[in-house]
Amino acid sequence: MIKRLLIANRGEIAVRIIRACRELGIRTVAVYSTADKENLHVKMADEAVCIGAPPSAKSYLNADACVTVALGTKCDAVHPGVGFLSENAAFAEKVQKAGLIWIGPEPETIRLLGDKVQARATAVAHGLPVTPGSDGAVSSEAEAKKIAARCGYPVIIKAASGGGGKGMRIVYEEKDLAENLKIASSEAQANFADGTVYIEKYLVNPRHVELQVLGDGKGGVAVLGERDCSTQKNHQKLIEESPSPGVSPEMREKMCAGAVSLFSALKYRGAGTIEFLASGNEFFFMEVNARVQVEHPVSEMVTSSDIIRDQIGVCAGLPMEAEPGVHALNGWAVEARINARAPGKIKTLHIPGGPGIRFDTFVYADYSVLPFYDSMIAKLIAWDSTRERAVKRLLRALDELKIDGVPTNIGEQKTILSSPQFLSGHFGTGLYAELFQQ
Numbered sequence: 001m002i003k004r005l006l007i008a009n010r011g012e013i014a015v016r017i018i019r020a021c022r023e024l025g026i027r028t029v030a031v032y033s034t035a036d037k038e039n040l041h042v043k044m045a046d047e048a049v050c051i052g053a054p055p056s057a058k059s060y061l062n063a064d065a066c067v068t069v070a071l072g073t074k075c076d077a078v079h080p081g082v083g084f085l086s087e088n089a090a091f092a093e094k095v096q097k098a099g100l101i102w103i104g105p106e107p108e109t110i111r112l113l114g115d116k117v118q119a120r121a122t123a124v125a126h127g128l129p130v131t132p133g134s135d136g137a138v139s140s141e142a143e144a145k146k147i148a149a150r151c152g153y154p155v156i157i158k159a160a161s162g163g164g165g166k167g168m169r170i171v172y173e174e175k176d177l178a179e180n181l182k183i184a185s186s187e188a189q190a191n192f193a194d195g196t197v198y199i200e201k202y203l204v205n206p207r208h209v210e211l212q213v214l215g216d217g218k219g220g221v222a223v224l225g226e227r228d229c230s231t232q233k234n235h236q237k238l239i240e241e242s243p244s245p246g247v248s249p250e251m252r253e254k255m256c257a258g259a260v261s262l263f264s265a266l267k268y269r270g271a272g273t274i275e276f277l278a279s280g281n282e283f284f285f286m287e288v289n290a291r292v293q294v295e296h297p298v299s300e301m302v303t304s305s306d307i308i309r310d311q312i313g314v315c316a317g318l319p320m321e322a323e324p325g326v327h328a329l330n331g332w333a334v335e336a337r338i339n340a341r342a343p344g345k346i347k348t349l350h351i352p353g354g355p356g357i358r359f360d361t362f363v364y365a366d367y368s369v370l371p372f373y374d375s376m377i378a379k380l381i382a383w384d385s386t387r388e389r390a391v392k393r394l395l396r397a398l399d400e401l402k403i404d405g406v407p408t409n410i411g412e413q414k415t416i417l418s419s420p421q422f423l424s425g426h427f428g429t430g431l432y433a434e435l436f437q438q
């Protein structure tokens with residue numbers, strides 16, 4: 001078993017990993033940037049080492065520094081968390097070459113799934129429908145026009161190495177295609193050092209549905225239900241829930257069958273997510289995230305599991321705790337992401353509690369929210385027996401949550417959660433724009 005684990009990340013996910021490690025009897029080493037000295041993950045870890053300046057490129061994205069610290073502090077494993085280096089196959093390789101355990105799937109699996117063009121082809125091979133579009137990279141304007149005309153407008157241009165909603169352009173008419181193709185490709189080059197783009201049909205107001213998967217690395221695959229992440233602002237998730245109010249039993253069965261086949265064939269190890277867009281009775285594969293995700297708590301709450309503990313255990317060679325197969329879900333869980341709208345010092349923090357409430361964060365009263373990193377400062381999750389009750393409970397807990405000193409999106413989350421559209425369960429990714437007339 002692992003004795004000492006380095007967390008190549010910060011904030012809320014690093015705190016979450018430390019908690020799992022404590023329960024497993026694993027000591028933890030945190031890395032941090034010069035700006036993050038007061039971060040809760042630094043205070044909670046058994047040891048913490050500063051690895052550089054505040055910009056991520058100079059600290060949390062420095063793969064060599066993370067490996068050097070891991071070796072220097074006698075770690076035997078590295079957990080990459082989410083974002084930063086978590087889907088970086090070269091980093092995974094470096095970790096393994098240094099003789100350390102990588103908490104994630106094999107580097108070649110990350111590489112295959114990280115290329116959205118190859119990932120689409122893999123999904124098709126396992127019987128999963130993909131949105132109509134180019135089945136590979138689009139290299140010329142003429143080719144793009146032909147594909148877009150075949151799919152029908154609107155279309156979306158996406159970066160093959162993209163993520164986090166970056167490098168996506170929606171095109172409504174042919175006259176705008178050439179210009180957007182150029183912009184998307186140069187954005188992709190700038191953000192991901194890879195200008196490769198592809199084209200898909202743009203679905204209007206679809207649902208975003210994803211499956212939480214755990215693999216034992218030998219072909220055994222557990223599906224811990226679906227999550228609905230349709231409530232988004234600018235293609236970024238805001239509210240996630242499990243189960244999804246918009247997935248029929250037939251759709252769920254088809255999605256799960258395809259996912260089990262794909263992850264089993266890849267001999268997938270650890271936690272992963274397969275994302276789909278659903279429209280009416282149809283669904284389409286979007287991508288696989290070869291890591292744990294921010295919204296994993298909703299799946300933990302409806303399956304009574306500890307995804308991160310299982311992920312670490314499986315990667316350390318322990319048997320998978322989750323039974324292979326598709327798990328039944330108990331009750332309903334809803335998560336609201338709490339984002340800071342600007343940097344600043346938190347003066348007061350009142351944390352909600354009571355039955356069925358979970359609050360995951362790395363901030364505390366007197367903590368200064370920094371301008372350098374993701375704006376998410378906490379996740380508030382509510383569980384109850386039905387969707388209606390879980391949403392009511394989340395609204396009750398949002399009322400209890402008080403954060404003074406920095407502006408947040410708490411008010412906006414309450415507006416969404418109490419809107420008739422959200423409560424009806426019939427909504428898609430256009431909900432935010434509909435409510436706030438964006």
Ligand code: ADP
Nearest residue numbers: 156162163164165166200201202203208235429
């Ligand atoms: P990223 O990896 O950058 O997060 P995704 O491919 O996961 O990008 O897509 C993020 C979001 O963008 C989706 O949840 C959805 O709202 C929107 N989106 C992506 N592809 C399409 C599409 N073909 N049609 C409609 N919306 C899309």
